[in-house]
Every structure is written in structure tokens, then in C-alpha cells.
Amino acid sequence: MRTEAAPRIEHFLQFYNGLSSTNLQQLDKVYHADVEFTDPVHTLTGRDALGQYFSHAYARLLYCEFSGGQKMEQGDHGFLSWRMQMRHPAINNAQLVSLDGCSVLRWQDGLIIYHRDYYDLTDMVYQHLPVIGWLTTKVKQRMSGDK
Numbered sequence: 001m002r003t004e005a006a007p008r009i010e011h012f013l014q015f016y017n018g019l020s021s022t023n024l025q026q027l028d029k030v031y032h033a034d035v036e037f038t039d040p041v042h043t044l045t046g047r048d049a050l051g052q053y054f055s056h057a058y059a060r061l062l063y064c065e066f067s068g069g070q071k072m073e074q075g076d077h078g079f080l081s082w083r084m085q086m087r088h089p090a091i092n093n094a095q096l097v098s099l100d101g102c103s104v105l106r107w108q109d110g111l112i113i114y115h116r117d118y119y120d121l122t123d124m125v126y127q128h129l130p131v132i133g134w135l136t137t138k139v140k141q142r143m144s145g146d147k
Contacts, residue, residue, distance in 0.1 A: 006071040008107065009080050013068045021058040027051050032111040039117040062087040062094060069102075078105040084119075 015030050027047055037044045037053070044050050058064075069081035081102040087094050101119030105112055 006073045006078065006080075009068070009071040009073055009078050009105075012078075012103075012105065012112070013066055013080065013082070016066050019054070019058065019064075021055065021061070024051050024054055024058070027054070030112055031115070032108055032113040035111075035113055035115060037115045040119060040121040060089055062089065063096075076107045078107070079103070080105070 012030070015026070019026070027050060031047045031050060033047050034045070035047055035050055037050050042053060044053055064084065064086040067083045067085075069083065070079070071081075072079045079102065081100070084099045084101065086097055086099070088097075091097055099119055101117055104114070104116045104118070106114035
């Protein structure tokens with residue numbers, strides 16, 4: 001879809017590409033005070049809880065960029081598929097990690113009241129741990145019929 005078809009999604013993507021540990025106070029320009037946020041790691045309620053989560057997540061993050069894929073807005077509902085590229089000292093020895101995912105969004109009063117991210121936590125974290133990474137690769141191979 002063209003950018004004009006999903007202006008709030010584009011704003012959301014730009015916001016995340018500019019987000020860092022030094023500008024978390026900007027959350028109030030995007031998220032409703034009563035936001036519900038869910039990802040494979042947490043379910044949080046409220047902008048303050050989301051701010052604390054991001055404060056921890058972005059504290060040691062070396063690099064993070066999102067590339068938008070498919071996007072859709074209809075009324076107060078939206079969807080964005082994305083590819084995140086990141087570097088974090090606790091993941092893959094701070095080497096670049098790419099992760100595909102998507103976000104489901106809902107707005108209320110012009111702010112995001114619901115945000116749910118879907119992505120494979122194995123691809124993000126576990127795959128890059130020495131023993132667990134090897135094990136998850138073997139399990140995936142076994143399930144797919146590859147040996």
C-alpha cells in the first residue's frame with residue numbers, strides 16, 4: 001500500500017525508528033495512558049508500565065531499525081508487518097540480528113490504546129545462545145523433516 005493509505009502506521013514506524021533510551025518521554029505523544037501492550041515476552045497495561053519496559057529494553061541497545069512491509073489501516077485499527085535489525089550486547093555477541101514480525105494496533109482519541117507484536121522469540125534470542133541455539137535448530141530441522 002502507498003504511504004498515504006496508512007498515515008498513522010507511517011507515523012508509528014517513524015516513531016520507532018527514532019526511539020531511544022534518551023527520548024522515552026515521547027511515548028505520551030503516541031500511546032494512550034491506558035494502553036495494553038503485548039509481545040512474546042510481556043503483557044503490560046498503562047503507558048507508565050510500557051515506559052519502564054522500554055527503558056529497560058533500550059538501556060543497552062546498540063542499534064535498532066525497522067523496515068515496514070505490508071500495512072493496513074481501517075477505522076481505528078491497523079496492521080504493520082516489519083523487519084527489525086538490531087544489535088544488543090546480550091544477543092549474538094552484539095552482531096546484527098534480523099527479525100520479522102508484525103504489529104496489530106488500535107487507536108483511541110488519536111493515540112494507540114492497543115499494541116500487540118507478533119514475532120518468533122526463538123529467532124530473536126534463543127537461536128543466538130550457544131547450546132540452546134544448536135538445540136532449537138535441531139528441533140526445527142526435525143519438525144520440518146530435514147536431518
